[in-house]
Amino acid sequence: MSGPNKDYDPVEVTPLKADEVERMRDEALAAVSGASDLEALKRVRLEHAGDRSPLALANREIGALPPQARKEAGQRVGQARGVIGQAIAERQAALEVEHEERMLAEETVDVSLPTTRRRRGSRHPLTLQSELIADLFVAMGYEIAEGPVVEAEWLNFDALNLGPDHPARTMQDTFWTEPADHHVVLRTQTSPVQARAMLTRNPPIYVVCPGRVFRTDEYDATHSPMFHQVEGLVVDEGITMAHLKGTLDHFASQLFGDGIDTRFRPSYFPFTEPSAEVDVRCFVCRGSGAGEGGDSCRTCRGEGWIEWGGCGVVNPRVLVSCGVDPDVYSGFAFGMGIDRSFMFRHNLEDLRPLFEGDVRFAAAFGSEI
Structure with a gap:
């Protein structure tokens, strides 16, 4: 009885190559880091972590690989997506703190100042x-x-x-x-x-x-x-x-x-x-x-x-x-x-x-x- 055949010719799927996955990850991390406000970060999330993002589309190509190659490709794509998700969460937390601090600074009201906005009473x-x-x-x-x-x-x-x-x-x-x-x-x-x-x-x-x-x-x-x-x-x-x-x-x-x-x-x-x-x-x-x-x-x-x-x-x-x-x-x-x-x-x-x-x-x- 012959043993399992470990020699196979993997199907070449470009988006799943290690260097291509790293490129997409690095590109996403750079976009996250460059988001200047919460609205920009929202656009980055859709572009690099959404259902139509490059890594999401690459993940769909795993099924085209032979069974022996799917595990390694899946781990590689999954780790990249996880790093991007964590980077987005950390950046969002930082931007929210900045947003609150900016609101406190820009919208501060000095309640000790005199004002003429007090509502005056009226006779019935x-x-x-x-x-x-x-x-x-x-x-x-x-x-x-x-x-x-x-x-x-x-x-x-x-x-x-x-x-x-x-x-x-x-x-x-x-x-x-x-x-x-x-x-x-x-x-x-x-x-x-x-x-x-x-x-x-x-x-x-x-x-x-x-x-x-x-x-x-x-x-x-x-x-x-x-x-x-x-x-x-x-x-x-x-x-x-x-x-x-x-x-x-x-x-x-x-x-x-x-x-x-x-x-x-x-x-x-x-x-x-x-x-x-x-x-x-x-x-x-x-x-x-x-x-x-x-x-x-x-x-x-x-x-x-x-x-x-x-x-x-x-x-x-x-x-x-x-x-x-x-x-x-x-x-x-x-x-x-x-x-x-x-x-x-x-x-x-x-x-x-x-x-x-x-x-x-x-x-x-x-x-x-």
């Missing part, structure tokens, strides 16, 4: 709107009157001619405090301030009362359990609806622009008689009802008027309750939502941003302090 837009309205009436000779938000039931209802069975007294509209026999509520309007003014001042009385009020409404785009009102009260001799109309026309023109007036629609309020709903002429379409391109005005929805508030001549019963002689004095009262007026002025469709405390909203509408 509803505060500014309330003060604007107050300034308008002070210029007309009115005084600003204030009162507590937690109010006696008598001042919130009885003094304003809202009898014990009036629907507004129920839990549907009013927040009552406990215990119930104390008869204390969160005020549902700023009208109790008017009652306090008549109880503590002698006519003539010219006051305006801005402030927060509370009702058990759902919180949505047009309702809130807490909102803001401004109410005005005049008690003097010879006061009529004509004085009321002139006052509200001036108020509307100062708040919404020159030429904006009001109209009255008959209505009912327990504390005024006669009473009226107040509409303000649309300050966008100026009452025409027409918008751009022939469409209806988006602000007033084509009607030319926007519902604004309520008003009327003070009911004599209210004057008597507050100690004012209705045979000598008469008066008028009105009330509008400050939040609603703000939405009109700035064309807002959702009042919730007014109460959610986003400083970006306040900065957009408020003024810096």
Whole structure:
């Protein structure tokens, strides 16, 4: 029996020759060493260690060798690829350290230096709107009157001619405090301030009362359990609806622009008689009802008027309750939502941003302090 034949004629595969493998290895190491940044090293890795690199292609040629030659060629190529991989890893670590050091040097911020980039605060837009309205009436000779938000039931209802069975007294509209026999509520309007003014001042009385009020409404785009009102009260001799109309026309023109007036629609309020709903002429379409391109005005929805508030001549019963002689004095009262007026002025469709405390909203509408 003959033994194995160790004499063979190896197939010449140029990429697998020792000198050729060394050349490819040295070329790759030089490229790795010459990579100046991480992006350049990434390109070197693809070129000399990727699937289409010279050594990777050479490795595929091992199958063309006789079995006796494959081991030696495989070790030679594998060692070369291992050296290149280690060189790439070491170079990447060094370049990452250099990159971090360069970033620290180039992007260093001296936090001890003075800066003007500090964000400044701003006053809430509803505060500014309330003060604007107050300034308008002070210029007309009115005084600003204030009162507590937690109010006696008598001042919130009885003094304003809202009898014990009036629907507004129920839990549907009013927040009552406990215990119930104390008869204390969160005020549902700023009208109790008017009652306090008549109880503590002698006519003539010219006051305006801005402030927060509370009702058990759902919180949505047009309702809130807490909102803001401004109410005005005049008690003097010879006061009529004509004085009321002139006052509200001036108020509307100062708040919404020159030429904006009001109209009255008959209505009912327990504390005024006669009473009226107040509409303000649309300050966008100026009452025409027409918008751009022939469409209806988006602000007033084509009607030319926007519902604004309520008003009327003070009911004599209210004057008597507050100690004012209705045979000598008469008066008028009105009330509008400050939040609603703000939405009109700035064309807002959702009042919730007014109460959610986003400083970006306040900065957009408020003024810096």
